[in-house]
Amino acid sequence: MAQARAEVTRQRIIDAAVELFNERGFGETGLADVLQRAGVTKGAFYYHFDSKDALAVSVIDQFQIAIRDAFRKTIDPPAAPGLENIIRGTFAVARLIQTDPAVRVGNELSQSLGQVSDAGPRVFRQTSVAFVDEVKKAFGAGDLRDDANPDDVGEVIWIGVIGCQFLSAAIGDDLVARLARVWHVLLRAIVPEPSLGFFYEVLERSLRDNVR
Amino acid sequence: MAQARAEVTRQRIIDAAVELFNERGFGETGLADVLQRAGVTKGAFYYHFDSKDALAVSVIDQFQIAIRDAFRKTIDPPAAPGLENIIRGTFAVARLIQTDPAVRVGNELSQSLGQVSDAGPRVFRQTSVAFVDEVKKAFGAGDLRDDANPDDVGEVIWIGVIGCQFLSAAIGDDLVARLARVWHVLLRAIVPEPSLGFFYEVLERSLRDNVR
Structure with a gap:
């Protein structure tokens, strides 16, 4: 159950990143933008990913x-x-x-x-x-x-x-x-x-x- | 004369950037690295370039x-x-x-x-x-x-x-x-x-x- 929720969060971060990379490009997207768009904390992000x-x-x-x-x-x-x-x-x-x-x-x-x-x-x-x-x-x-x-x-x-x-x-x-x-x-x-x-x-x- | 010197500085910045991009990649090279390698001030950099x-x-x-x-x-x-x-x-x-x-x-x-x-x-x-x-x-x-x-x-x-x-x-x-x-x-x-x-x-x- 916790794992399913974690997977949902992970995918939400990826989807938010795709939207932002698509709108602005990879170089113009900051980590803060991704967190805001996905609605997740820095801690949640770093649980799933080491970096941008x-x-x-x-x-x-x-x-x-x-x-x-x-x-x-x-x-x-x-x-x-x-x-x-x-x-x-x-x-x-x-x-x-x-x-x-x-x-x-x-x-x-x-x-x-x-x-x-x-x-x-x-x-x-x-x-x-x-x-x-x-x-x-x-x-x-x-x-x-x-x-x-x-x-x-x-x-x-x-x-x-x-x-x-x-x-x-x-x-x-x-x-x-x-x-x-x-x-x-x-x-x-x-x-x-x-x-x-x-x-x-x-x-x-x-x-x-x-x-x- | 001043123009020739400016051109030399500009090329020195470009050469330093090429070295750094070659060694570390574009994404891993910060503006500070370029300034240090080229031996120029931030002011000199921005005289020639708007950004990285x-x-x-x-x-x-x-x-x-x-x-x-x-x-x-x-x-x-x-x-x-x-x-x-x-x-x-x-x-x-x-x-x-x-x-x-x-x-x-x-x-x-x-x-x-x-x-x-x-x-x-x-x-x-x-x-x-x-x-x-x-x-x-x-x-x-x-x-x-x-x-x-x-x-x-x-x-x-x-x-x-x-x-x-x-x-x-x-x-x-x-x-x-x-x-x-x-x-x-x-x-x-x-x-x-x-x-x-x-x-x-x-x-x-x-x-x-x-x-x-």
Whole structure:
């Protein structure tokens, strides 16, 4: 019971932080602002978090879980070919970043906190490996060109996806549209010529799903 | 004379900030640390900069100029085909980020300051446009596939380059090796099949130039 209450308090602090980071940015948010918005004492805060940075790491962790769940939902069950799932998964994640403030803030924090904590490197090492694994499965399903190196292709797609997230967050423009342009060019490098038409169609449908 | 002295002081503050950001990170560096390292008074600091953020913006500005100069040096005079210059330019920039602490810090700050100032968006809008313009020139030189859209290809290369910079800064691994892997995959999407061998050779040579 006490534990459930503690968990509620912890989440209330995280939610307040997300609101404030979203409104003002991480750098402009003081610890006092978080306490006031969450309606908790300094003691309650330090029971859960060592510092403002530790709080940011929790926001990043929640972001990482949300992203992974959104991606997996389009991957399981693996009815469609591997690469089709990967394409749809990247659009599901892009949509989440564009529509969910907690995910958007988590995305921005994970990009900007590399210097102040090891959460950045940890997140990116883990997600890079997981993503390249999915591409290797697609390779197993015969989706990629025979001469494609699945490790390199996985890395390039991953860089395309996070590059889109990063650039759209920095400039503040349409992440989904950018992702579609990047996939359109990349597909030519990674799938066999006869499959191009099919995957362009997947791309079109992923874009349409995205605006609903 | 007084102006020259002021300029020296300004640069000394920037150099001290780069050292400290490099050693501890931006978030862990206080204004007092910068004043002490630079050996200047608070008054001297505020004569040149409004805040720590303004100082960071100056570091980003210097980074942007260094990057642009390194890129242009491989572009002018445009003796080689456009795309060859672009490939070599991206390696020159990667090498600079890996070897010059001021450029590395500027790169990291430009990535992480999107939330606290408009320097991030400004830098990325400007450099995105400039980069895509170079790709359009390469297209004019006949380097790209007939069916390639130069705007989209320029954007994808740009995302590949900044995605590499971002991921290698976050994880702390070899930017130049990652850039080579990304180019290797991308080339297949953007140059005509008969030119692939030539551009793979350019890539090899850019990598060798890079280790000297």
